[in-house]
Amino acid sequence: MRDDEILTGAILEDSCLTLDQLAGACAVSPDWVRVHVEEGLLMNQDGDGNGEWRFTRRELWRARHLHRLERDFDASPELAALVADLLEELESLRARLQRAGLR
Amino acid sequence: MDFKDYYQTLGVARDATAEDIKKAFRKLARKYHPDVSKEADAEARMKDVNEAYAVLSDSEKRAAYDQLGQGHHPGQDFRPPPDWQPDFRAPPGRGYSQAETADFSDFFAELFGRTGGARAAGQDFQARGQDQHAEVLLDLEDAFNGAARQISLRVPKLDDKGRIALDSRTLNVKIPKGVREGQMIRLAGQGGAGFGDAPAGDLLLEIHFKPHPRFRIDGRDLYLTLPVAPWEAALGGVVPVDLPDGGQLKVRIPEGAQNGRQLRVRGKGIPSDPPGDLLLDLRVVLPAAETPRARELYETMARELAFDPRAETGV
Numbered sequence: 001m002r003d004d005e006i007l008t009g010a011i012l013e014d015s016c017l018t019l020d021q022l023a024g025a026c027a028v029s030p031d032w033v034r035v036h037v038e039e040g041l042l043m044n045q046d047g048d049g050n051g052e053w054r055f056t057r058r059e060l061w062r063a064r065h066l067h068r069l070e071r072d073f074d075a076s077p078e079l080a081a082l083v084a085d086l087l088e089e090l091e092s093l094r095a096r097l098q099r100a101g102l103r
Numbered sequence: 104m105d106f107k108d109y110y111q112t113l114g115v116a117r118d119a120t121a122e123d124i125k126k127a128f129r130k131l132a133r134k135y136h137p138d139v140s141k142e143a144d145a146e147a148r149m150k151d152v153n154e155a156y157a158v159l160s161d162s163e164k165r166a167a168y169d170q171l172g173q174g175h176h177p178g179q180d181f182r183p184p185p186d187w188q189p190d191f192r193a194p195p196g197r198g199y200s201q202a203e204t205a206d207f208s209d210f211f212a213e214l215f216g217r218t219g220g221a222r223a224a225g226q227d228f229q230a231r232g233q234d235q236h237a238e239v240l241l242d243l244e245d246a247f248n249g250a251a252r253q254i255s256l257r258v259p260k261l262d263d264k265g266r267i268a269l270d271s272r273t274l275n276v277k278i279p280k281g282v283r284e285g286q287m288i289r290l291a292g293q294g295g296a297g298f299g300d301a302p303a304g305d306l307l308l309e310i311h312f313k314p315h316p317r318f319r320i321d322g323r324d325l326y327l328t329l330p331v332a333p334w335e336a337a338l339g340g341v342v343p344v345d346l347p348d349g350g351q352l353k354v355r356i357p358e359g360a361q362n363g364r365q366l367r368v369r370g371k372g373i374p375s376d377p378p379g380d381l382l383l384d385l386r387v388v389l390p391a392a393e394t395p396r397a398r399e400l401y402e403t404m405a406r407e408l409a410f411d412p413r414a415e416t417g418v
Contacts, residue, residue, distance in 0.1 A: 006251055006275045009288035009308065025234045025307055027203075057287050064236075065138055071199075072132045072153070074125075087138060099319050099326050101384075 017055040019044075026063045033063065041066065041081040062088070106181035107210045109155035109168065117169070121160070128156040154207045157199055164215060171214065183213055206257070212269070232295035232304035239288075239308050241278060243315045243325075246373045247348035249280040254308070258295050270296075276308065281375040283322055286310045318347060323379025324372045329354070330388045336360045344383070346371065354383060362387040 023030045036042040037053070042063055044053040055063075062084050069080035110117050113127040134140060135148040142148065158164045175181055204211070239252055254274045274293060282288070287307050294304030312320055319326040331342060339358035343351050352371060360366075364385045372379025392398045404410075 006277050007290055007293065008277045008279075009290040009306075011279065011282065012287040012289055012307075024231065024304060025236075027233055057285065060287070061285070069136075069138060072136055072149075073129065083138070095321060098314075099321050101319060101326075101328055 012057050012060075017057070017060060019053045019055070022055045022060060022063060025060055026067050028063070028067050032067070036063070036066065036077060039077060041077055104181050104209055104213060106172065106175040106177060106179045107155075107208060108172075108175075108177035109158050111177055112151050112155035113159065115159075121162075124156070124159050128152065128160070150206060153199070153203070154211050157204070157207070158211070158215070168214065181210065187214075231301045232297040234304040235294040235306050237306065237308055238311055239276075239278065240311050240313055241282070243312055243318055243320060243347050245278055246282050246312070247280065247346075250278040252276050252278055256306070274306075278310075281373060281378075282310050283373055283375060283379075284310060284312055284320055315347070320373070322373075323375050323377075324382060325379065326382045326384065328386050329366075329383040330386050331356060331360070333387055333389060336362070336385065336387045344381075346381075348374075352381075356385070360385055 017025070019030055019033055023033050026033075033042065037044045042055070042059055044055055044059070065084045065087060066077070066080045069075050069083050070077060073080075075083070110119070113124060113131065115123055115127045119127070131152045132149070135142060135145045135152060137146045137149055140149070158168050171183060171187070172181075235256060235258060237254055237256060239254065241250065241252075252275075254276055256272050256274065257269045258272060274290070276288070276290065278288070287309055290306040290308070292303045293306035297303050317327060325347075327344065329342065329344065331340075334340075335342060335356050337359065339360070340356050341353050342356055344354050345351055352368065354366065354368060356366070362385060366383040366385065368381040368383065370378045371381035390397060392401050
Protein backbone atom coordinates (compact mmCIF):
# COMPACT_ATOMS: atom_id res chain seq x y z
CA MET A 1 0.00 0.00 0.00
CA ARG A 2 1.31 3.42 -0.86
CA ASP A 3 1.81 5.92 1.91
CA ASP A 4 -0.29 8.57 0.28
CA GLU A 5 -3.22 6.30 -0.40
CA ILE A 6 -6.36 7.50 1.33
CA LEU A 7 -8.67 4.79 2.62
CA THR A 8 -12.39 5.20 2.67
CA GLY A 9 -14.32 3.10 5.14
CA ALA A 10 -17.95 2.19 5.52
CA ILE A 11 -19.90 3.95 8.24
CA LEU A 12 -21.63 1.47 10.47
CA GLU A 13 -25.23 2.52 10.51
CA ASP A 14 -27.60 1.25 13.12
CA SER A 15 -28.28 -2.48 13.23
CA CYS A 16 -25.80 -3.51 10.63
CA LEU A 17 -23.48 -5.92 12.43
CA THR A 18 -24.02 -9.64 12.05
CA LEU A 19 -23.42 -11.98 14.96
CA ASP A 20 -20.01 -12.99 13.61
CA GLN A 21 -19.01 -9.37 13.03
CA LEU A 22 -20.01 -8.39 16.55
CA ALA A 23 -18.12 -11.36 18.00
CA GLY A 24 -15.05 -10.52 15.90
CA ALA A 25 -15.14 -6.87 16.85
CA CYS A 26 -15.22 -7.74 20.56
CA ALA A 27 -12.79 -10.69 20.33
CA VAL A 28 -15.36 -13.05 21.85
CA SER A 29 -16.84 -16.28 20.53
CA PRO A 30 -20.17 -16.24 18.69
CA ASP A 31 -21.44 -18.48 21.50
CA TRP A 32 -20.63 -15.80 24.06
CA VAL A 33 -22.82 -13.39 22.06
CA ARG A 34 -25.61 -15.97 21.67
CA VAL A 35 -25.74 -16.69 25.40
CA HIS A 36 -25.81 -12.98 26.26
CA VAL A 37 -28.66 -12.36 23.83
CA GLU A 38 -30.62 -15.33 25.15
CA GLU A 39 -30.14 -14.10 28.72
CA GLY A 40 -31.42 -10.68 27.68
CA LEU A 41 -28.11 -8.93 28.45
CA LEU A 42 -27.54 -7.86 24.85
CA MET A 43 -30.24 -6.74 22.47
CA ASN A 44 -30.46 -8.01 18.93
CA GLN A 45 -32.69 -7.00 16.08
CA ASP A 46 -34.14 -9.05 13.32
CA GLY A 47 -32.10 -8.05 10.28
CA ASP A 48 -33.92 -8.51 7.00
CA GLY A 49 -36.90 -10.25 8.51
CA ASN A 50 -35.26 -13.61 7.80
CA GLY A 51 -34.46 -14.31 11.43
CA GLU A 52 -30.79 -13.41 11.10
CA TRP A 53 -29.54 -11.39 14.06
CA ARG A 54 -28.27 -7.84 13.66
CA PHE A 55 -26.67 -5.57 16.23
CA THR A 56 -26.40 -1.81 16.57
CA ARG A 57 -23.17 0.02 17.28
CA ARG A 58 -24.65 0.74 20.72
CA GLU A 59 -24.67 -3.01 21.36
CA LEU A 60 -21.10 -3.23 20.11
CA TRP A 61 -20.10 -0.67 22.75
CA ARG A 62 -22.05 -2.64 25.34
CA ALA A 63 -20.64 -6.02 24.36
CA ARG A 64 -17.07 -4.75 24.60
CA HIS A 65 -17.71 -3.36 28.07
CA LEU A 66 -19.52 -6.50 29.25
CA HIS A 67 -16.67 -8.69 28.10
CA ARG A 68 -14.03 -6.52 29.76
CA LEU A 69 -15.97 -6.24 33.02
CA GLU A 70 -16.62 -9.98 33.18
CA ARG A 71 -12.98 -10.73 32.54
CA ASP A 72 -11.29 -8.14 34.73
CA PHE A 73 -13.58 -8.51 37.73
CA ASP A 74 -14.55 -12.15 37.30
CA ALA A 75 -18.04 -10.66 37.30
CA SER A 76 -21.11 -12.73 36.56
CA PRO A 77 -22.77 -11.67 33.29
CA GLU A 78 -25.74 -10.19 35.18
CA LEU A 79 -23.49 -8.04 37.36
CA ALA A 80 -21.46 -6.87 34.37
CA ALA A 81 -24.74 -5.98 32.63
CA LEU A 82 -25.81 -3.97 35.66
CA VAL A 83 -22.53 -2.02 35.57
CA ALA A 84 -22.93 -1.49 31.82
CA ASP A 85 -26.47 -0.15 32.43
CA LEU A 86 -25.09 2.28 35.00
CA LEU A 87 -22.29 3.34 32.68
CA GLU A 88 -24.83 4.04 29.93
CA GLU A 89 -26.94 6.09 32.29
CA LEU A 90 -23.87 7.98 33.51
CA GLU A 91 -22.96 8.73 29.94
CA SER A 92 -26.40 10.04 29.06
CA LEU A 93 -26.49 12.23 32.19
CA ARG A 94 -23.06 13.61 31.35
CA ALA A 95 -24.29 14.33 27.83
CA ARG A 96 -27.26 16.21 29.28
CA LEU A 97 -24.95 18.27 31.46
CA GLN A 98 -22.84 19.02 28.45
CA ARG A 99 -25.86 20.06 26.37
CA ALA A 100 -26.96 22.33 29.19
CA GLY A 101 -23.51 23.93 29.01
CA LEU A 102 -22.67 22.87 32.55
CA ARG A 103 -19.68 20.79 31.72
CA MET B 104 14.84 -3.98 27.35
CA ASP B 105 13.84 -3.13 30.91
CA PHE B 106 13.02 -5.86 33.36
CA LYS B 107 9.48 -5.63 34.67
CA ASP B 108 8.72 -6.61 38.23
CA TYR B 109 5.20 -7.99 37.97
CA TYR B 110 5.07 -8.66 41.70
CA GLN B 111 5.74 -5.00 42.37
CA THR B 112 3.08 -3.97 39.84
CA LEU B 113 0.47 -5.96 41.74
CA GLY B 114 1.98 -5.08 45.14
CA VAL B 115 2.39 -8.68 46.28
CA ALA B 116 5.30 -10.71 47.71
CA ARG B 117 7.19 -13.11 45.46
CA ASP B 118 5.78 -16.05 47.39
CA ALA B 119 2.21 -14.75 47.24
CA THR B 120 -0.45 -17.42 46.81
CA ALA B 121 -2.68 -17.53 43.75
CA GLU B 122 -5.48 -16.27 45.95
CA ASP B 123 -3.43 -13.25 47.14
CA ILE B 124 -2.55 -12.41 43.55
CA LYS B 125 -6.19 -12.53 42.54
CA LYS B 126 -7.18 -10.31 45.45
CA ALA B 127 -4.47 -7.77 44.64
CA PHE B 128 -5.50 -7.75 40.98
CA ARG B 129 -9.16 -7.17 41.80
CA LYS B 130 -8.31 -4.31 44.12
CA LEU B 131 -6.21 -2.63 41.44
CA ALA B 132 -8.81 -3.37 38.76
CA ARG B 133 -11.40 -1.48 40.79
CA LYS B 134 -8.99 1.42 41.11
CA TYR B 135 -7.77 1.61 37.54
CA HIS B 136 -10.40 -0.03 35.37
CA PRO B 137 -10.96 2.44 32.52
CA ASP B 138 -14.73 1.88 32.77
CA VAL B 139 -14.92 3.13 36.34
CA SER B 140 -11.68 4.89 37.25
CA LYS B 141 -11.24 8.61 37.72
CA GLU B 142 -7.44 8.37 37.76
CA ALA B 143 -5.84 10.32 34.93
CA ASP B 144 -3.55 7.53 33.76
CA ALA B 145 -6.06 4.75 34.43
CA GLU B 146 -5.79 3.16 31.02
CA ALA B 147 -1.99 2.87 31.07
CA ARG B 148 -2.00 1.62 34.66
CA MET B 149 -4.68 -0.97 33.89
CA LYS B 150 -2.62 -2.20 30.97
CA ASP B 151 0.36 -2.79 33.31
CA VAL B 152 -1.86 -4.48 35.87
CA ASN B 153 -3.42 -6.72 33.20
CA GLU B 154 -0.01 -7.64 31.86
CA ALA B 155 1.29 -8.54 35.33
CA TYR B 156 -1.84 -10.54 36.07
CA ALA B 157 -1.74 -12.35 32.73
CA VAL B 158 1.66 -13.72 33.78
CA LEU B 159 1.25 -14.26 37.52
CA SER B 160 -2.21 -15.82 37.30
CA ASP B 161 -0.98 -18.51 34.92
CA SER B 162 1.10 -21.04 36.85
CA GLU B 163 3.15 -22.01 33.79
CA LYS B 164 3.96 -18.42 32.84
CA ARG B 165 4.62 -17.50 36.46
CA ALA B 166 7.12 -20.35 36.88
CA ALA B 167 8.93 -19.32 33.70
CA TYR B 168 8.99 -15.71 34.78
CA ASP B 169 10.31 -16.59 38.25
CA GLN B 170 13.06 -18.71 36.73
CA LEU B 171 14.17 -16.09 34.22
CA GLY B 172 13.78 -13.13 36.49
CA GLN B 173 15.93 -14.34 39.38
CA GLY B 174 18.17 -11.55 40.63
CA HIS B 175 16.74 -8.89 38.34
CA HIS B 176 15.45 -5.56 39.47
CA PRO B 177 12.77 -3.42 37.86
CA GLY B 178 14.14 -1.09 35.21
CA GLN B 179 17.36 -3.09 34.96
CA ASP B 180 18.42 -4.12 31.47
CA PHE B 181 17.21 -7.60 30.71
CA ARG B 182 17.94 -10.09 27.92
CA PRO B 183 16.36 -13.50 27.88
CA PRO B 184 18.85 -16.37 27.47
CA PRO B 185 19.68 -17.07 23.80
CA ASP B 186 17.99 -20.46 23.88
CA TRP B 187 14.77 -19.06 25.27
CA GLN B 188 11.84 -20.03 23.09
CA PRO B 189 8.48 -18.60 23.90
CA ASP B 190 6.40 -21.70 23.39
CA PHE B 191 3.22 -21.38 25.32
CA ARG B 192 0.59 -23.52 23.79
CA ALA B 193 -2.14 -22.11 25.90
CA PRO B 194 -4.02 -19.20 24.42
CA PRO B 195 -3.27 -15.81 25.97
CA GLY B 196 -5.80 -16.79 28.57
CA ARG B 197 -8.35 -14.87 30.55
CA GLY B 198 -9.86 -13.58 27.34
CA TYR B 199 -7.07 -11.23 26.35
CA SER B 200 -7.34 -10.71 22.64
CA GLN B 201 -4.41 -10.58 20.29
CA ALA B 202 -4.96 -6.85 20.00
CA GLU B 203 -4.66 -6.45 23.75
CA THR B 204 -1.56 -8.58 24.21
CA ALA B 205 -0.07 -6.66 21.29
CA ASP B 206 -0.30 -3.67 23.59
CA PHE B 207 1.61 -5.37 26.39
CA SER B 208 5.26 -4.42 26.88
CA ASP B 209 8.18 -5.63 24.75
CA PHE B 210 9.35 -7.46 27.87
CA PHE B 211 6.15 -9.52 27.82
CA ALA B 212 6.44 -10.12 24.08
CA GLU B 213 10.03 -11.32 24.35
CA LEU B 214 9.17 -13.77 27.11
CA PHE B 215 5.82 -15.08 26.03
CA GLY B 216 5.37 -14.12 22.40
CA ARG B 217 2.87 -11.59 21.23
CA THR B 218 -0.12 -13.84 21.40
CA GLY B 219 1.20 -16.30 23.92
CA GLY B 220 0.87 -19.22 21.58
CA ALA B 221 -0.60 -18.75 18.13
CA ARG B 222 2.73 -19.82 16.62
CA ALA B 223 2.48 -23.21 18.25
CA ALA B 224 -0.76 -23.91 16.48
CA GLY B 225 1.02 -25.29 13.44
CA GLN B 226 1.19 -24.70 9.72
CA ASP B 227 -2.36 -25.64 8.82
CA PHE B 228 -3.88 -23.37 11.38
CA GLN B 229 -6.22 -20.87 9.79
CA ALA B 230 -8.07 -18.08 11.48
CA ARG B 231 -9.33 -14.73 10.44
CA GLY B 232 -7.24 -11.85 11.79
CA GLN B 233 -8.63 -9.98 14.73
CA ASP B 234 -10.50 -6.72 14.47
CA GLN B 235 -8.70 -3.69 15.78
CA HIS B 236 -10.19 -0.66 17.43
CA ALA B 237 -8.98 2.89 17.38
CA GLU B 238 -10.50 6.19 18.34
CA VAL B 239 -10.41 9.29 16.17
CA LEU B 240 -10.75 12.68 17.76
CA LEU B 241 -12.27 15.23 15.38
CA ASP B 242 -13.14 18.89 15.39
CA LEU B 243 -16.79 19.67 14.86
CA GLU B 244 -15.81 21.42 11.63
CA ASP B 245 -14.64 18.04 10.26
CA ALA B 246 -18.21 16.74 10.40
CA PHE B 247 -19.24 19.64 8.15
CA ASN B 248 -16.38 19.63 5.70
CA GLY B 249 -15.12 16.03 5.85
CA ALA B 250 -11.46 15.40 6.69
CA ALA B 251 -8.53 13.07 6.25
CA ARG B 252 -6.78 11.70 9.32
CA GLN B 253 -3.54 9.80 9.81
CA ILE B 254 -3.92 6.86 12.11
CA SER B 255 -0.97 5.02 13.60
CA LEU B 256 -1.51 1.42 14.57
CA ARG B 257 0.41 -1.50 15.96
CA VAL B 258 -1.01 -4.59 14.36
CA PRO B 259 0.16 -8.16 15.06
CA LYS B 260 1.23 -10.07 11.98
CA LEU B 261 3.22 -13.18 11.11
CA ASP B 262 6.82 -12.67 10.00
CA ASP B 263 8.77 -14.91 7.55
CA LYS B 264 9.51 -17.46 10.25
CA GLY B 265 5.89 -17.71 11.23
CA ARG B 266 6.37 -15.75 14.42
CA ILE B 267 4.07 -13.02 15.58
CA ALA B 268 5.60 -9.59 15.21
CA LEU B 269 4.17 -6.16 15.65
CA ASP B 270 3.75 -4.19 12.50
CA SER B 271 3.58 -0.42 12.90
CA ARG B 272 1.52 1.17 10.19
CA THR B 273 0.18 4.57 9.40
CA LEU B 274 -3.06 4.81 7.50
CA ASN B 275 -4.60 7.81 5.83
CA VAL B 276 -8.32 7.61 6.36
CA LYS B 277 -11.01 9.73 4.83
CA ILE B 278 -13.56 10.96 7.33
CA PRO B 279 -16.79 11.55 5.44
CA LYS B 280 -18.97 14.60 5.94
CA GLY B 281 -21.84 14.08 8.35
CA VAL B 282 -20.17 11.74 10.86
CA ARG B 283 -21.56 11.76 14.39
CA GLU B 284 -20.27 11.18 17.89
CA GLY B 285 -19.89 7.47 18.70
CA GLN B 286 -20.28 6.36 15.11
CA MET B 287 -17.95 3.70 13.77
CA ILE B 288 -16.15 3.54 10.49
CA ARG B 289 -15.17 0.09 9.32
CA LEU B 290 -12.10 -0.37 7.16
CA ALA B 291 -12.32 -3.92 5.88
CA GLY B 292 -9.08 -5.91 5.94
CA GLN B 293 -7.05 -3.26 7.83
CA GLY B 294 -7.02 -5.09 11.18
CA GLY B 295 -4.75 -7.91 12.37
CA ALA B 296 -3.36 -10.28 9.74
CA GLY B 297 -5.07 -13.62 9.31
CA PHE B 298 -3.33 -16.94 9.94
CA GLY B 299 -2.79 -19.24 7.00
CA ASP B 300 -4.87 -18.13 4.06
CA ALA B 301 -7.58 -16.61 6.23
CA PRO B 302 -8.42 -12.95 5.64
CA ALA B 303 -7.23 -10.07 7.81
CA GLY B 304 -9.53 -8.56 10.41
CA ASP B 305 -11.17 -5.16 10.12
CA LEU B 306 -10.21 -1.84 11.61
CA LEU B 307 -13.01 -0.11 13.46
CA LEU B 308 -12.62 3.60 14.05
CA GLU B 309 -14.74 5.18 16.72
CA ILE B 310 -15.59 8.83 16.13
CA HIS B 311 -15.33 11.33 18.95
CA PHE B 312 -15.41 15.11 18.91
CA LYS B 313 -13.27 17.54 20.83
CA PRO B 314 -15.29 19.97 22.91
CA HIS B 315 -16.18 22.99 20.80
CA PRO B 316 -15.89 26.49 22.28
CA ARG B 317 -19.37 27.50 21.06
CA PHE B 318 -21.43 24.49 20.00
CA ARG B 319 -22.48 21.51 22.06
CA ILE B 320 -23.06 18.26 20.21
CA ASP B 321 -25.76 15.66 20.75
CA GLY B 322 -25.87 13.05 18.02
CA ARG B 323 -26.88 14.91 14.87
CA ASP B 324 -28.06 17.99 16.73
CA LEU B 325 -26.08 21.04 17.73
CA TYR B 326 -26.85 23.30 20.67
CA LEU B 327 -25.81 26.90 20.91
CA THR B 328 -26.44 29.49 23.58
CA LEU B 329 -27.49 32.65 21.75
CA PRO B 330 -27.19 35.90 23.70
CA VAL B 331 -29.86 38.47 22.77
CA ALA B 332 -30.59 42.05 23.86
CA PRO B 333 -33.80 42.66 25.83
CA TRP B 334 -35.32 44.58 22.90
CA GLU B 335 -34.47 41.78 20.45
CA ALA B 336 -36.31 39.36 22.75
CA ALA B 337 -39.24 41.70 23.39
CA LEU B 338 -39.75 43.13 19.92
CA GLY B 339 -38.43 40.25 17.85
CA GLY B 340 -35.63 40.62 15.38
CA VAL B 341 -33.21 38.95 13.06
CA VAL B 342 -29.89 37.80 14.55
CA PRO B 343 -26.89 36.46 12.59
CA VAL B 344 -25.44 33.11 13.76
CA ASP B 345 -22.06 31.83 12.54
CA LEU B 346 -22.16 28.14 11.62
CA PRO B 347 -19.31 25.62 12.01
CA ASP B 348 -18.95 25.30 8.23
CA GLY B 349 -18.06 28.99 7.99
CA GLY B 350 -21.48 29.99 6.72
CA GLN B 351 -23.86 32.38 8.42
CA LEU B 352 -27.49 31.95 9.27
CA LYS B 353 -30.05 34.67 9.92
CA VAL B 354 -32.33 33.59 12.72
CA ARG B 355 -35.66 35.26 13.41
CA ILE B 356 -36.27 35.81 17.11
CA PRO B 357 -40.02 35.73 17.71
CA GLU B 358 -41.63 38.69 19.41
CA GLY B 359 -41.97 38.27 23.17
CA ALA B 360 -39.27 35.60 23.50
CA GLN B 361 -38.19 34.96 27.06
CA ASN B 362 -34.82 34.06 28.50
CA GLY B 363 -34.22 30.29 28.22
CA ARG B 364 -36.55 29.80 25.26
CA GLN B 365 -35.29 27.27 22.77
CA LEU B 366 -35.51 27.82 19.01
CA ARG B 367 -35.08 24.90 16.64
CA VAL B 368 -33.61 25.53 13.22
CA ARG B 369 -34.31 22.38 11.19
CA GLY B 370 -31.57 20.81 9.13
CA LYS B 371 -28.76 23.08 10.32
CA GLY B 372 -27.11 20.53 12.63
CA ILE B 373 -24.54 17.97 11.50
CA PRO B 374 -25.07 17.30 7.76
CA SER B 375 -25.87 13.59 8.13
CA ASP B 376 -28.63 11.92 6.20
CA PRO B 377 -31.08 13.17 7.42
CA PRO B 378 -29.31 16.25 8.77
CA GLY B 379 -29.60 17.23 12.42
CA ASP B 380 -31.11 20.40 13.83
CA LEU B 381 -29.57 23.48 15.38
CA LEU B 382 -31.07 24.31 18.78
CA LEU B 383 -30.63 27.84 20.02
CA ASP B 384 -31.00 28.57 23.72
CA LEU B 385 -31.84 32.25 24.07
CA ARG B 386 -30.06 34.11 26.84
CA VAL B 387 -31.28 37.62 27.39
CA VAL B 388 -28.35 39.82 28.40
CA LEU B 389 -29.06 43.13 30.11
CA PRO B 390 -27.03 46.20 29.23
CA ALA B 391 -25.19 47.63 32.24
CA ALA B 392 -26.62 50.83 33.69
CA GLU B 393 -23.22 52.46 33.65
CA THR B 394 -23.95 55.76 31.97
CA PRO B 395 -26.46 58.46 33.01
CA ARG B 396 -28.34 57.82 29.76
CA ALA B 397 -28.62 54.08 30.43
CA ARG B 398 -29.83 54.77 33.96
CA GLU B 399 -32.39 57.18 32.65
CA LEU B 400 -33.76 54.57 30.22
CA TYR B 401 -34.05 51.94 32.97
CA GLU B 402 -35.73 54.50 35.25
CA THR B 403 -38.22 55.37 32.53
CA MET B 404 -39.08 51.69 32.11
CA ALA B 405 -39.41 51.25 35.86
CA ARG B 406 -41.77 54.22 36.05
CA GLU B 407 -43.88 53.55 33.01
CA LEU B 408 -44.08 49.79 32.52
CA ALA B 409 -45.72 48.72 35.78
CA PHE B 410 -43.91 45.41 35.46
CA ASP B 411 -43.71 42.94 38.35
CA PRO B 412 -41.61 39.90 37.39
CA ARG B 413 -42.72 38.17 40.61
CA ALA B 414 -46.44 38.70 40.11
CA GLU B 415 -47.15 35.05 39.30
CA THR B 416 -44.65 33.45 41.66
CA GLY B 417 -46.21 34.81 44.82
CA VAL B 418 -42.83 35.87 46.24
